[in-house]
Amino acid sequence: MSAYDDYLLYYASKLGRKSFIIKKGEGRVMLSAPHAAEQTRNGHKKYGEFLTGVLANMLHDSTLCPIIVKEKNCGDDANRDEKCKYKAKLVKFAEKNGIEYLIDLHQMNPERDELIDIGTGEGKNIAAAPDIAERVKARFEAAGLSGVSIDGRFTAVHPFTVSAYTARECGIACLQIEFNTRLLSKRYKECRYEDVMRTMESIIKDLNGGCL
Numbered sequence: 001m002s003a004y005d006d007y008l009l010y011y012a013s014k015l016g017r018k019s020f021i022i023k024k025g026e027g028r029v030m031l032s033a034p035h036a037a038e039q040t041r042n043g044h045k046k047y048g049e050f051l052t053g054v055l056a057n058m059l060h061d062s063t064l065c066p067i068i069v070k071e072k073n074c075g076d077d078a079n080r081d082e083k084c085k086y087k088a089k090l091v092k093f094a095e096k097n098g099i100e101y102l103i104d105l106h107q108m109n110p111e112r113d114e115l116i117d118i119g120t121g122e123g124k125n126i127a128a129a130p131d132i133a134e135r136v137k138a139r140f141e142a143a144g145l146s147g148v149s150i151d152g153r154f155t156a157v158h159p160f161t162v163s164a165y166t167a168r169e170c171g172i173a174c175l176q177i178e179f180n181t182r183l184l185s186k187r188y189k190e191c192r193y194e195d196v197m198r199t200m201e202s203i204i205k206d207l208n209g210g211c212l
Helices: 003-012 050-063 085-096 132-142 162-170 193-209
Strands: 020-023 029-033 039-041 044-046 067-070 101-108 116-119 148-150 173-180
Touching: 003 050, 020 085, 029 050, 029 085, 029 162, 029 193, 050 067, 050 101, 050 173, 050 193, 067 085, 085 162, 101 162, 101 193, 116 132, 132 148, 132 173, 132 193, 162 173
Parallel strands: 029 067, 029 101, 101 173, 116 148
Antiparallel strands: 020 067, 039 044, 116 173
């Protein structure tokens, strides 16, 4: 099987494991996937965004960027809970390892019209690099990935989203990127996973080199 299939099988299996993992790496860019496992919000379980776990791990493998990925539902929601070990460990790692950019990966319902939504907390989460969202948007569009919005449906404005919390605590630029499942899942004709991968690789490489 391919790395894509291997990682997808791993995250979809829901086997017992730690709440989350951190894979160390190199560079100034870190990826986060807080919904790669099923989560619980307001007492209700929500389906895991397994393909964000796949994407984060494959990007770690190809670029060596550090990642933090949720792997088990512990009755929590790392992207919404005020008290959260996931975010606490993320902040500690980012501060210790000189992280300057965080990209928080999410996966939206395939029935939505949007294909990619870049959340900035209405600008608050990217105060350290105010033009980063527009530059990332342009990079996706240059790859032929249309339907890209900034602060559309998913703004990441809630104070305890991973990107809002990390930006506030670390003073770094944090983006939340929502990918439509149709772009990531090979079950759909519209799947553009390879294009998403290549574009994300170029974004990470250029941010590390300071030339995005």
